[in-house]
Amino acid sequence: MFDKQRLTMGEFIIANQESFQYTSGELSRLLNGIRLAAKVVNHEVNKAGLVDIIGAAGETNIQGENQQKLDVLANDKFIQTLKNREIVCGIASEEEDDFITINSFDKQHQNKYVVLIDPLDGSSNIDVNVSVGTIFSIYRRVTPVGTPVTLEDFLQPGRNQIAAGYIIYGTSTMYVYTTGHGVNGFTLNPALGTFYLSHPNMQFPETGQIYSVNEGNYIHFPQGVKDYIKYCQMEEGDRPYTSRYIGSLVSDFHRNMIKGGIYMYPKSSKAQNGKLRLLYECNPMAFLAEQANGKASDGYQRIMDIQPTELHERVPFFCGSKKMVEKAEEFMSKSK
Numbered sequence: 001m002f003d004k005q006r007l008t009m010g011e012f013i014i015a016n017q018e019s020f021q022y023t024s025g026e027l028s029r030l031l032n033g034i035r036l037a038a039k040v041v042n043h044e045v046n047k048a049g050l051v052d053i054i055g056a057a058g059e060t061n062i063q064g065e066n067q068q069k070l071d072v073l074a075n076d077k078f079i080q081t082l083k084n085r086e087i088v089c090g091i092a093s094e095e096e097d098d099f100i101t102i103n104s105f106d107k108q109h110q111n112k113y114v115v116l117i118d119p120l121d122g123s124s125n126i127d128v129n130v131s132v133g134t135i136f137s138i139y140r141r142v143t144p145v146g147t148p149v150t151l152e153d154f155l156q157p158g159r160n161q162i163a164a165g166y167i168i169y170g171t172s173t174m175y176v177y178t179t180g181h182g183v184n185g186f187t188l189n190p191a192l193g194t195f196y197l198s199h200p201n202m203q204f205p206e207t208g209q210i211y212s213v214n215e216g217n218y219i220h221f222p223q224g225v226k227d228y229i230k231y232c233q234m235e236e237g238d239r240p241y242t243s244r245y246i247g248s249l250v251s252d253f254h255r256n257m258i259k260g261g262i263y264m265y266p267k268s269s270k271a272q273n274g275k276l277r278l279l280y281e282c283n284p285m286a287f288l289a290e291q292a293n294g295k296a297s298d299g300y301q302r303i304m305d306i307q308p309t310e311l312h313e314r315v316p317f318f319c320g321s322k323k324m325v326e327k328a329e330e331f332m333s334k335s336k
């Protein structure tokens with residue numbers, strides 16, 4: 001009864017198809033393909049603990065991280081689904097060394113979109129039953145249709161994104177995405193296997209009272225970040241703020257978008273560019289943030305204006321409620 005009153009995600013995509021810049025139906029098919037893979041991954045994540053899919057896979061990815069079994073499984077499921085449906089010409093993933101070219105004999109590189117993906121975000125939370133996610137980003141290729149994709153198609157600034165989103169495997173599973181016309185969130189009814197529009201037009205509150213940062217790294221942070229953290233903790237006006245850090249970007253972002261807050265993964269004396277990946281994590285989250293009236297910055301400039309130079313490049317990340325990100329930037333530039 002409850003669900004009958006709500007649009008399903010499939011209905012919503014069709015209803016909004018006209019607003020897409022290009023209306024070949026390819027983007028709709030792509031968003032639906034990701035939805036299908038998300039359901040499969042959701043099913044696997046829910047079984048973690050019962051079947052042998054938690055723990056390390058025994059391999060290291062190109063980022064130097066120990067891959068978890070679910071990192072590998074989610075990566076395989078997303079790539080497989082997108083390959084089978086032949087809707088993209090290329091995929092780049094956090095878990096793959098290089099981008100993957102997708103082509104079938106009859107298609108002759110006719111597909112127009114590339115997908116960049118963080119198949120499983122927050123891997124360290126898998127074994128302990130805490131929320132994880134998937135992040136994706138979609139661009140139109142810049143090289144001519146009919147030729148194989150090249151690195152250039154993937155190294156586009158975030159402002160060129162056509163769509164971006166995440167799936168959060170939380171207390172409930174949600175698919176949140178934007179095609180440049182606001183942000184909408186859909187919740188999975190697990191009994192029916194259907195996503196329903198539950199959070200239309202999501203917006204970051206202008207300001208908030210939550211700051212999310214791995215404070216264990218405090219000693220290694222730049223002075224501007226240290227000063228901003230002290231500012232968050234000061235008793236004045238609506239401060240001190242509350243500190244909340246899950247260690248899964250998707251979950252921290254999702255909470256802050258609903259409640260109002262700032263997420264930070266700054267550079268440190270140990271990691272000159274921070275940890276988060278520009279292409280798979282920062283750009284898609286930045287697009288969502290801006291579409292939801294929030295802001296995303298590297299501390300000095302807009303994330304989506306950065307020209308990427310390599311697939312797995314990292315960048316410092318400050319994202320969330322506009323006023324809070326602006327305040328953090330103010331502290332950063334003071335101590336420059």
Ligand code: AHG
Nearest residue numbers: 118120121122123124214247248249
């Ligand atoms: P991933 O699991 O995709 O490698 O990403 C982990 C990221 C991000 O989700 C999270 O916010 C951050 O790493 C946590 O890092 P720390 O443990 O260093 O705080």
Ligand code: MN
Nearest residue numbers: 063065094123
């Ligand atoms: Mn990882």
Ligand code: MN
Nearest residue numbers: 118121122281
């Ligand atoms: Mn991640």
Ligand code: MN
Nearest residue numbers: 094118120121
């Ligand atoms: Mn990941």
